[in-house]
Amino acid sequence: MADPIHLEYEVAADDYQAAGAASNSVKETLKMLGVPTAISRRAAIITYEAEMNLVIHGGGGKIVANIDEKSVELMTIDEGPGIPDVEKAVQEGFTTAGDRAREMGFGAGMGLPNIKRNADVFEIFTEVGSGTTLRTVINLP
Amino acid sequence: MASVRISEICAEIGARVYSEGDMARAVERAAVGDLLSFVMGSDADGAAWITVQTHLNVAAVAVLKDIPVIIIASGREPAADLTERCQTEGIALVSAAHPVFDICVKLGRLGISG
DSSP states (O other): OOSOEEEEEEEOTTOTTTTTHHHHHHHHHHHHTTOOHHHHHHHHHHHHHHHHHIIIIISSEEEEEEEOSSEEEEEEEEOSSOOSOHHHHTSTTOOOOOHHHHHTTOOSSOHHHHHHHHOSEEEEEEETTTEEEEEEEEEOO | OOOEEHHHHHHHHTOEEEEOSOTTOEESBEEEOSOHHHHHHTTOTTSEEEESOOSTHHHHHHHHTTOOEEEEOTTOOOOHHHHHHHHHHTOEEEEOSSOHHHHHHHHHHTTOBO
């Protein structure tokens, strides 16, 4: 891989229809670069859950992917309500999602745990009222 | 563990086909789930997926998990945009009148495992 690759995706609030576009694009890009399937799947899961978080909780936002020879960095940036208790938010089963999200099979409190499980680095920077930035890194072999 | 063609599965459960996908493709395993994150986090890769969800995001999960066939249970009808997306992605999308459990039993009899 010669130059690092930088990808950006805008995700709109409540846009359940478009969700999956960023994750699919990340997966396809990694596939094209010859990254092993097991790793591109992890990246796709992280991106998909991140997309859904932006759709359901973050009031929309941005997903950024930086890919170089050593790693895949995936970041989501929103200016939403922020997370009051991060420790709670990463617990499996904890959710603040509303009825609509739940009826669609989201909001089971599995998004952040799924992201954490698939990432080698998992960091959340959040401030109530200002927004949340989630940074994950997957190391490449 | 048997390897069963999607077309055979469809015949066994009397499925109505909304998207053909690759009917000649064989699957060995099946997964059940209506929570999309649960399916995302599970090892459903390459398995037949039985669900009662019918909206577009089902396709997104199927694409990411390389799921070749989505079986919608209890006779529910997939949303038009889900059908369209599955056709574009080459994923088989079928609906069967039986409830989830009955579909699982039938697939189990074909030799498909969990």
